[in-house]
Amino acid sequence: MNIYIASLFEGFWLNIxxxxxxxxxxxxxxxxxxxGSMSKFRPLKWLVxxxxxxxxxxxxxxxxxxxLYSPGLLFGVPMxxxxxxxxVAFVVNYAxxxxxxxxxxxxxxxxxxxxxxxxxxxxxxxxxxxxxxxQVIKRIVPPMSNEIITLTKDTALARVIGIAEIIMSAxxxxxxxxxWPLFSTGLFFLVFNGVLTLALGWLERKLDYxxx
Amino acid sequence: MPILEVKNISKRFxxxxxxxxxxxxxxxxxxxxxxxSSGSGKTTLLRCLNFLETPDAGTITVNGEVIFDAADPMSRxxxxxxxxxxxxxxxFQSFNIFPQYTALQNVTLAGLLLAKERPDYxxxxxxxxxxxxxxxxxxxxxxxxxxxxxxxxxELSGGQQQRVAIARALALNPDILCFDEPTSALDPELTxxxxxxxxxLAERKTTMIIxxxxxxxxxxxxxxxxxxxxxxxxxxxxxEQVIGNPGEExxxxxxxxxxxxxxx
Ligand SMILES: Nc1ncnc2c1ncn2[C@@H]1O[C@H](COP(=O)(O)OP(=O)(O)O)[C@@H](O)[C@H]1O
Ligand SMILES: [Mg+2]
Numbered sequence: 001m002n003i004y005i006a007s008l009f010e011g012f013w014l015n016i017x018x019x020x021x022x023x024x025x026x027x028x029x030x031x032x033x034x035x036g037s038m039s040k041f042r043p044l045k046w047l048v049x050x051x052x053x054x055x056x057x058x059x060x061x062x063x064x065x066x067x068l069y070s071p072g073l074l075f076g077v078p079m080x081x082x083x084x085x086x087x088v089a090f091v092v093n094y095a096x097x098x099x100x101x102x103x104x105x106x107x108x109x110x111x112x113x114x115x116x117x118x119x120x121x122x123x124x125x126x127x128x129x130x131x132x133x134x135q136v137i138k139r140i141v142p143p144m145s146n147e148i149i150t151l152t153k154d155t156a157l158a159r160v161i162g163i164a165e166i167i168m169s170a171x172x173x174x175x176x177x178x179x180w181p182l183f184s185t186g187l188f189f190l191v192f193n194g195v196l197t198l199a200l201g202w203l204e205r206k207l208d209y210x211x212x
Numbered sequence: 213m214p215i216l217e218v219k220n221i222s223k224r225f226x227x228x229x230x231x232x233x234x235x236x237x238x239x240x241x242x243x244x245x246x247x248x249s250s251g252s253g254k255t256t257l258l259r260c261l262n263f264l265e266t267p268d269a270g271t272i273t274v275n276g277e278v279i280f281d282a283a284d285p286m287s288r289x290x291x292x293x294x295x296x297x298x299x300x301x302x303x304f305q306s307f308n309i310f311p312q313y314t315a316l317q318n319v320t321l322a323g324l325l326l327a328k329e330r331p332d333y334x335x336x337x338x339x340x341x342x343x344x345x346x347x348x349x350x351x352x353x354x355x356x357x358x359x360x361x362x363x364x365x366x367e368l369s370g371g372q373q374q375r376v377a378i379a380r381a382l383a384l385n386p387d388i389l390c391f392d393e394p395t396s397a398l399d400p401e402l403t404x405x406x407x408x409x410x411x412x413l414a415e416r417k418t419t420m421i422i423x424x425x426x427x428x429x430x431x432x433x434x435x436x437x438x439x440x441x442x443x444x445x446x447x448x449x450x451x452e453q454v455i456g457n458p459g460e461e462x463x464x465x466x467x468x469x470x471x472x473x474x475x476x
Contacts, residue, residue, distance in 0.1 A: 110306075110308070112304055112306055112308035113308060113310065115264055115304070115308065116304065116308035116309070116310070116377075117310075117322075118263075118264065118297070119262050119263075119264065119297060119300070119301070119302045119381075120321075120322035120380070120381075120384060121294050121295070121297065121298045121322055121325075121326055121384065122294075122322055122325060123294065126325055130321065130325070131310055134312045135311065135312060138312075209312075209364065210311045210312045210364050210365070210366065211311055211364075211365075211366035212311050212312075
């Protein structure tokens, strides 16, 4: 029994790594995409918005295959590591979703907040960092929490390109006639998401001292 | 020399000219009220003075210095505007105070940021910050909010929020303080406390431009009243004349409509 559990933990470690790396890179990349999609330079704006539309309009599973195979097919340089392919696909996919959440947050701040800062002699960057940003963060914490919880479960998709994450690890035992390891993977996700929900709830409460 | 001289200011949005060739001047310590129906261009005029809109024509002179000249491309540059707009303060109809800061922080924020640009900031940092905070407390006290320093906006009534906004504008010590219908967003029972604060400012000879629908208030506090209709100055003069005994047909009609609607 210990080998089974050890194998599940080993698999889940891959899910967690993919989860953390995706968050760490997609959160800032999303902001870059937001600035592109809100750019006053029309061609850039439409290019970025089309890109976001494609990413959000196609399955992540398909994007995993595209990232894995297209470097080899198009440029003759195959992806060296499946994990790298998975990370790239997840980061780009989640950055696109995050960028739309950020954009919604930024656009929901009343124009009067910018104007009040401006007439008080603040620079544009002072207005953004001292006045706007925290209000945006407060507004996006709930939708970001949803996306982050979804991400934990999406990491299981990486098995379609051969990443031995937890469900793939468990399936090996199913082929040997043992079903409980597969079913018990759910517990891993539940516990992980439980901790995550507590942490995100704490963040939400931290920002409870003001209203927007 | 007047503290403010506005000459031939015009502003258009696409095809409509919203304010047309507006000129007036203001003496130091004077209170000017601007009245007129909705859509007549009152807000646009105040926004032009505060550089939230760029006039298409005209000049704005403060203390003899031309701070805006539509004919001079230099005066439209982003640089310099920040400094020039500090001649003016603006109190918005919708308060626009910062929700994540307490009353005191709302009043000190801009001053603390501006202080960083002072040459002696490094040497006297603590002293300067203390001065700014003490000044803010004194101003909040003068608008009757000394017991609310650490309250967040959502813990304050609309009238209190607007008084924080007034204190915030006063803290930067502008030459001219502008109000855009400061009581229009308030429940009727809360307008009194805000009008009282503005009245006290007038008594202390604060130079002010007040866009208002409170006709009896305008009559009491103003040195001069300007009636704006469809973007043009129709009548200008002391309140006894413009509100009490208007010479122009359009002013009469505006005031008749106003008093008919049950306002007193
Ligand atoms: N940013 C804008 N774009 C287009 N039209 C505007 C804009 N701001 C104001 N206007 C128009 O200008 C006119 C005057 O508006 P405003 O200055 O707000 O009048 P008031 O404050 O006297 O009610 C209105 O017809 C309004 O629709
Ligand atoms: Mg208005």
